[in-house]
Amino acid sequence: MRDRQPEGKKQRRAGKRWAAIKPVLVSVAGDEQPLVALSTPLDVESLVAGEGSWEVELGFGKGRFLLAQAQARPEVRFLGVEQATYYYRLLSRRAARQGADNLVTLRGDALYVLSALLPAGFADAVHVYFPDPWPKNRHRKRRLFEPETVDLVLSLLKPGASLWFATDFVEYGEWVWRILASYPGFELRRIEGPWPGGPRTNYEAKFVEEGRPILRLEARRSRQPPPLHPAGESGILVAPR
Ligand SMILES: C[S@@+](CC[C@H](N)C(=O)[O-])C[C@H]1O[C@@H](n2cnc3c(N)ncnc32)[C@H](O)[C@@H]1O
Numbered sequence: 255m256r257d258r259q260p261e262g263k264k265q266r267r268a269g270k271r272w273a274a275i276k277p278v279l280v281s282v283a284g285d286e287q288p289l290v291a292l293s294t295p296l297d298v299e300s301l302v303a304g305e306g307s308w309e310v311e312l313g314f315g316k317g318r319f320l321l322a323q324a325q326a327r328p329e330v331r332f333l334g335v336e337q338a339t340y341y342y343r344l345l346s347r348r349a350a351r352q353g354a355d356n357l358v359t360l361r362g363d364a365l366y367v368l369s370a371l372l373p374a375g376f377a378d379a380v381h382v383y384f385p386d387p388w389p390k391n392r393h394r395k396r397r398l399f400e401p402e403t404v405d406l407v408l409s410l411l412k413p414g415a416s417l418w419f420a421t422d423f424v425e426y427g428e429w430v431w432r433i434l435a436s437y438p439g440f441e442l443r444r445i446e447g448p449w450p451g452g453p454r455t456n457y458e459a460k461f462v463e464e465g466r467p468i469l470r471l472e473a474r475r476s477r478q479p480p481p482l483h484p485a486g487e488s489g490i491l492v493a494p495r
Contacts, residue, residue, distance in 0.1 A: 276339070276361070276362075278360060278361060278362035278366075278367060278371065279339075279342065279360065279361040279362070280296075280301070280358065280359070280360050280361075281342070281346040281349070281358070281359045281360075281361075282301050282302060282355070282357075282358050283349050283350055283353070283354055283355040283356075283357060284346045284347055284348075284349045284350020284351070285350070286346065294370065294371055295371060295372060295373040296371045296372055296373065298331075298333065298358075298372070298373065298376055301333075301358050302331045302355065302356055302358060304329075304331065304356075306329045306330050306331045306356065307330055307331070307378040308330075308331050308332070308333060308376050308377045308378060309323070309330055309331075309332050309333070309377060309378060309379040309380070309381065310332075310333050310334070310335070310372075310377045310379070310380045310381065310410055311332070311333075311334045311335070311380075311381040311382070311383070312334075312335050312364045312368075312380070312381070312382050312385070312398060312407070313335070313336060313337070313364060313382065313383075313384075313385050313386070313398075314334040314335070314336045314341065314345060314359075314455075315336070315338075315341055315384075315455060315456055315457065316341060316344060316345070316455075316456045317334065317336075317341065317344065317345030317348065317349075317359075318454070318455050318456050318459075319381065319383065319454045319455050320332050320334045320345065320357060320359075321345065321348055321349065321352065321354065321357070324349065324354040324356050324357040325352060325354060328356055329356075330356065330378075331356050331357075331358070332356060332357045332358065333357075333358045333359075333360065333372075333377075334357070334358070334359050334360065335360045335362060335364045335367050335368075336359065336360070336361060337361070337362060337363050337364065339361055342359055342360070342361035343361075345357075345359050346359045364398060365396070365398070365403060365406060368406035368407065368409075368410070369406055372410060374409045374410065375409070375410070375411065375412050375413075376410065376412070377410040377411055377412065377415055378411075378412060378415045379411075379415055379416055379417075379418060380407060380408075380410050380411060380415075380416075380417045380418070381417075381418045381419075381454075382398060382399075382407070382417065382418070382419045382420075383418075383419070383420045383421075383454055383455045383457065383458060384420060384421055384422060384455060384457040384458065384461075385397070385398050385399070385421065387421065387423040387425075387426040389423070389425075389426070397426075399419075399426075399429070399430040399433055399434075400433070401433060404433050404434070404437065408437070408440070408473075408475070411475045412475070413475055413476075413477065414474070414475060414476075415474070415475055416472050416473065416474045416475070417434075417472070417473040417474075418470075418471075418472055419470070419471050419472075419473070420454070420458060420468055420469065420470040420471075421468070421469055422457070422461045422466045422467065422468050422469075424467055424469050427469030427471075428469070430471070431444075431469070431471060434471070434473045437473075439475060439476060439477045440473045440474065440475055440476060441473070441474045441476045442471065442472070442473050442474075443471065443472050443474075444469070444470065444471050445470035445471060445472060448462065449470065
């Protein structure tokens with residue numbers, strides 16, 4: 255029978271699963287702080303002093319966009335979330351070297367960070383560039399843009415703030431378009447051609463060079479959206495109070 259494994263093997267497997275759950279790390283201008291010392295929802299205002307607006311990038315990879323923006327617009331505060339420790343450390347080190355003290359980096363799974371840590375409605379812009387498309391059906395729940403997860407991403411936005419999105423996985427991009435188009439309270443537009451300043455991220459630069467089609471869009475929060483995406487309610491296990 256499948257379940258009859260030696261106890262030791264079962265325990266090793268369970269151990270592996272726990273090992274995969276890593277603590278969230280937070281770094282401000284390269285200076286790492288343990289999250290346990292911080293309150294939840296995260297008091298983002300205490301991380302970077304000032305009055306500047308906030309922009310968030312989810313899955314920043316090598317961090318080209320955040321670093322360039324943090325340097326070009328020192329009056330704005332930036333927060334990036336990346337699950338790969340290697341990339342989180344890479345950007346944190348670069349931020350420290352370049353004195354980008356308006357840049358906060360978080361190492362963690364964006365879905366967890368959005369649902370458990372970040373406050374709602376604090377961002378003037380959310381950037382998601384070339385997110386993993388998870389094309390297999392059984393992996394779809396890991397996507398940032400599914401009817402059941404899209405609320406987490408959009409809830410970061412203030413009224414009038416925008417989500418900026420790009421993907422080379424055009425089928426996924428069209429799916430994201432449909433999800434956003436069916437979400438009341440958002441104005442949606444495609445960006446035809448490249449961004450005015452050229453490629454924003456490493457993936458984009460590579461794909462532009464290769465001549466791959468890229469779908470770029472902006473979704474602007476025009477008014478109070480409903481608490482849940484209309485198609486996402488069926489996937490919610492606990493109703494919001
Ligand atoms: C295809 S790469 C794109 C990187 C970058 N945005 C770019 O355009 O160059 C996707 C990135 O998202 C990160 N990522 C994937 N799923 C994530 C999640 N759930 N939370 C945070 N980061 C995630 C990956 O580690 C990877 O760095």
